[in-house]
Amino acid sequence: MAWNEPGPNRDPWNQGPGGGKRGGDGPPDLDELLRRLKARLGGKGPRPPSGGGGAGLPAGLLGVAIAVIAALWLFTGFYVVDEQERGVVMRFGAYSRTTVPGWGWHAPWPVEKVEVVNVTQVRQVNDRATMLTKDENIVDVELTVQYRVSSAEQYLFSVDDPDMTLRQATKSAVRETVGRSEMDFILTEGREAIADRTKQLLQDRLDAYKCGLIVTEVNLQQAQPPEAVQSAFADAIKAREDQQRIKNEAEAYANDRLPRARGAAARQLEEAQAYRDQVIARAEGDASRFSQLVAEYRKAPKVTRDRLYLDTMSTVLSGSSKVLVDTKSGSNQMLYLPLEQLMKSVPKTDEAPDYSMPQGMAGRSGISTPVDPARTRERGR
Template sequence: MAWNEPGGGNKDPWSGKSGGDQGPPDLDEVVRKLQEKLGGLFGGNKPGGNGGAGGGGGFNLPGGALAARTVAIIIGVLVLVWLATGLYIVAPAERGVVMRFGKYLDTTDPGPHWLIPYPFETVEKVNVDEVSTFSHQAAMLTKDENIVDVELTVQSLVQDPAQFLFQDQNPERSIKDATETVVRKTIGGSKLDFILTDGREAIETIIRERVQELMDLYKTGLKVTSVNMQPAKPPEQVKEAFDDAIKAREDKQRSENQAEAYSNQVLPQARGEAARIIADAKAYRDKVVAESEGEASRFTSVLAAYLKAPEVTRERLYLDTMQEVLSATNKVVLDVKEGASNLYLPLDQLMRHRQTTGVTAPPPPAVPAEAEPRPAVARPVDRDRRAR
């Protein structure tokens, strides 16, 4: 039953006194009892004993000193636990952004680190190897007033963790808005043929560079790694017309390639032929020049000989000339001594008749003794001189 109920003796649970002597609990007595209990836990004096005979061999410390030591131990343990909470590890793909009272202090690399625990310093880890990807698709107006559907994918990652956390309120939204602005400006400044054919790679490079410039200007801490643009498509309403235009463009390109291939085949042959003709012309020129120089040198030497012996040189020139002129003819003309006319032997006709009939031609008529040739060398008739 409760201490203040009838029949319970009306005793005070704090002091054991009856209800008639009830009063407020003695705080000093409560503290003393608590100290005695803590002393028993740490090997101190037993309640009611002394430090000598009845205490058994424990510590004999005053109650206040024991309480202070206990509190100090507890506080020291708590401090150690609190300091241990300052240890943190940064993963290889992360960077640690350390803040002191909410203000940026330092960026730590991967590995174990320590900071002054909360509430003095805190750390926020940012993944710098994670690639963020988003797509952008829209119908845009080109420079030549055509509409084209453009779809591209932008990939980025965190380059500066401090800027990523503190300089821009929403870096992901900023890069999307910047991409839309840059794409519209780039497509609006390009013609449709350039966008549909050879300009896709150039447009991707321009968009990536311009978006990165805006990211650096806004200090978002993001780095644009790639921009992949899908082949641009015309609107569905004019798709057939664009397909016909693309087919015509492909036919044009094919014809140009064929013409280029034919040109590459013909031009080397023509150049080689031209080089051969030039080489032949140079060789002929060198030959003619050499022959002319030789003839001039020979004429100079003959002139020198002629000036020394005119008659002999003249006779020699005449004989050489006649031999050269008559060496290819089958006609033989004999200058008969003391005859009225020259004797002509048609050797060419005789030879031709023998070849056609197979009959040996009769021997030529005998020449009279008085008509025998002179011992001197037969002199062919100088046709040119006779003509003159």
């Protein structure tokens, strides 16, 4: 109500407990004023007259409003964490706990706050720069680093910008690795070794910084000399590749020839061994046969001599063509012998028949060595 509103008892500063005035011009009673203000807001104490200009808020509605506001405030504390994420709860800005995937609740703001971090997403950083090698050459290197979050707590609280820290650590690690390697090694067979060494150095530094990151893969995409000298390096690399190719071909030829030579040598050794055993066995057999023949010859010289003669003639004549002519018939007819046909019918053998006799046996028996076919025919007549 207005202070100058007409009517009795309308001045709020001059109303006493009984509704009267304290004095015409005296100061208002502050205790009474506060008491009335509290009664209007809390719904307690004396109510203002029903004919007044305004009405107070009922106590029930005020309580419901406060309860609804409190429920909404508490409801803001619910949150959801996906399977590939982790929730980090902070209480008054300090780390409190890490929650697993699913529903969660934290004390609403400003008491607690939650930060959700993706710990399965593979992130990637590319780095390309010109570096100095161990042998004081310059090489252009392009590198790709793949990583992910290993600790959500360290990722949020250990360093200010973990991703930027990883980029700087990557530059440092690859420069250190290239600076300890020679250019020929980097351009040829050292790509995988450079990537592995860079990955190890990078992970060690990230662990020392406690960034909460883990390096999953480091790929050396490109390593080449500067453009001004690329043609010269290309020729050198081609020559080196030709050298390696020719070396591989020579090794392949050696690997093919050496086993063959070893096999041929082993085969010759086996053949020589077999020939030696054969000669020894044949000599032993001849000696045994000679000893047996000597014993039989001493018992019956004539019979043994005739037997040897017949065996020798059987051996000689078995491999030749034979023509029998009856010279005792007394006929003077001229005989025609088709020698050409007879020679064609002679069987061919790889080796000539051995007509020789043991030397000891020939000396004792009086039989010549080798046997002469002409003399054999004369004896037959």
